Amino acid sequence: MSAPTLKPNVGVYTNPSHKLYIGEASPSIQDIESEQLLQDGEVVLEMKATGICGSDIHFWEHGRIGPTMVVEDEHILGHESSGVVVKVHPSVTHLKPGDRVAIEPTIPCFKCVPCLTGRYNGCENVLFRSTPPVPGLLRRYIVHPAQWCFKLEGLSYEEGALLEPISVALAGIERAQLKLGDSLLICGAGPIGLVTLLCARAAGATPITITDIDASRLEFAKKLVPSVNTFQIPLGGPDATPEKLAKAINDSFYSTDGHPDVSIECTGIASSIATAVHASRFGGTVFVIGVGKDVVEMPFMACSVKEVDLKFQYRYSNQWPKAIKLVKSGLLGDVKMLVSHRFTLEEAEKAFETVKDRSSKSIKVMITNE
Numbered sequence: 001m002s003a004p005t006l007k008p009n010v011g012v013y014t015n016p017s018h019k020l021y022i023g024e025a026s027p028s029i030q031d032i033e034s035e036q037l038l039q040d041g042e043v044v045l046e047m048k049a050t051g052i053c054g055s056d057i058h059f060w061e062h063g064r065i066g067p068t069m070v071v072e073d074e075h076i077l078g079h080e081s082s083g084v085v086v087k088v089h090p091s092v093t094h095l096k097p098g099d100r101v102a103i104e105p106t107i108p109c110f111k112c113v114p115c116l117t118g119r120y121n122g123c124e125n126v127l128f129r130s131t132p133p134v135p136g137l138l139r140r141y142i143v144h145p146a147q148w149c150f151k152l153e154g155l156s157y158e159e160g161a162l163l164e165p166i167s168v169a170l171a172g173i174e175r176a177q178l179k180l181g182d183s184l185l186i187c188g189a190g191p192i193g194l195v196t197l198l199c200a201r202a203a204g205a206t207p208i209t210i211t212d213i214d215a216s217r218l219e220f221a222k223k224l225v226p227s228v229n230t231f232q233i234p235l236g237g238p239d240a241t242p243e244k245l246a247k248a249i250n251d252s253f254y255s256t257d258g259h260p261d262v263s264i265e266c267t268g269i270a271s272s273i274a275t276a277v278h279a280s281r282f283g284g285t286v287f288v289i290g291v292g293k294d295v296v297e298m299p300f301m302a303c304s305v306k307e308v309d310l311k312f313q314y315r316y317s318n319q320w321p322k323a324i325k326l327v328k329s330g331l332l333g334d335v336k337m338l339v340s341h342r343f344t345l346e347e348a349e350k351a352f353e354t355v356k357d358r359s360s361k362s363i364k365v366m367i368t369n370e
């Protein structure tokens with residue numbers, strides 16, 4: 001193959017000692033140039049944009065998410081990515097070198113029950129890029145199944161990388177069964193709460209209120225969607241109980257219905273989930289996207305006497321084609337506004353420090369190669 005521009009492959013690693021560093025990664029240039037590298041259905045991609053997710057920070061800082069996802073070795077991060085096709089296996093027919101694509105990081109088996117019943121996010125044999133021990137996408141070059149690469153159709157590489165968090169929100173809205181005219185509470189105005197806000201506005205939810213403890217995130221939410229109501233959660237004090245916060249939110253913003261029909265929880269913090277439960281109407285839905293501790297205390301009786309439909313989410317399935325259509329149509333608004341900082345691959349350490357340091361006021365930090 002003609003590859004005069006290929007640079008040595010490197011990746012962004014963490015390890016059990018919580019180091020973050022750039023090191024050599026596979027496939028090597030020699031591998032990429034060999035005819036033996038690619039298996040049936042695979043392509044080589046040069047990565048163009050990767051967003052840093054909270055879970056990347058978690059694997060770096062804490063070395064684990066929950067009891068099963070544990071960093072036990074040198075481990076490459078990153079799963080919100082887009083890139084350009086460099087090489088394809090002869091069996092690949094829908095992609096060719098030069099095609100610009102977004103990457104779905106899930107590689108399911110299509111043999112187990114969740115896969116065969118259309119919910120491949122629950123695949124029992126899944127390989128999810130960046131969840132240990134599967135190396136992530138924060139590399140210069142990767143090998144990926146063509147099936148999980150989606151043509152960008154005119155979207156920018158950054159928009160392509162944002163399709164991953166957008167897919168989280170779309171999967172949430174689908175499973176929460178959010179409908180036109182539903183009143184909605186979103187807890188947490190981080191990237192997931194904010195993309196949920198964009199998707200919920202497009203789905204016709206009204207009114208929408210978003211909460212956060214951080215005033216600057218709420219200011220950003222208001223810039224992104226001026227019609228949204230914002231509510232700052234106090235960090236302590238007599239009015240900071242979930243019951244009182246729920247009442248204050250409902251009194252301020254749900255005067256027509258009394259309560260939100262649906263709450264989408266995007267923090268994983270126990271008190272925030274409890275606030276969503278207390279705010280809920282009888283028969284309302286509390287949909288939890290946020291993840292957190294292994295065991296979380298719940299307002300069990302409030303759920304019971306209000307027949308709250310409490311639901312959870314694990315990643316997504318079948319969302320990329322829909323996400324591409326929605327971004328392309330403009331229905332979600334300007335998703336690029338979410339990108340607050342940009343760094344090169346070589347500056348990855350600075351990029352990760354920026355996400356960790358809340359005073360940077362970052363929203364979505366991108367590692368770009370354009």
Ligand SMILES: NC(=O)c1ccc[n+]([C@@H]2O[C@H](COP(=O)([O-])OP(=O)(O)OC[C@H]3O[C@@H](n4cnc5c(N)ncnc54)[C@H](O)[C@@H]3O)[C@@H](O)[C@H]2O)c1
Pocket residue numbers: 053054055168187188189190191192193211212213214217233266267268269271272288289290291292313314315316
């Ligand atoms: N279920 C899934 O498949 C899935 C996928 C992606 C992300 N997640 C999870 O979703 C959550 C949100 O992700 P993110 O990238 O937006 O994270 P983030 O940490 O950037 O955002 C969370 C926001 O919640 C705010 N917050 C903290 N405590 C709060 C409280 N008590 N009330 C209201 N707001 C509060 C924080 O200030 C922050 O702005 C994380 O737990 C993440 O791990 C889950």
Ligand SMILES: OC[C@H](O)C(O)[C@@H](O)CO
Pocket residue numbers: 053055065069128130131164168291314315
């Ligand atoms: O966006 C996807 C999420 O970050 C992952 O599910 C992560 O939380 C665990 O692998």
Ligand SMILES: [Zn+2]
Pocket residue numbers: 053054055079
């Ligand atoms: Zn993620």
Ligand SMILES: [Zn+2]
Pocket residue numbers: 108109110111112113114115120122123124125126
């Ligand atoms: Zn499977």
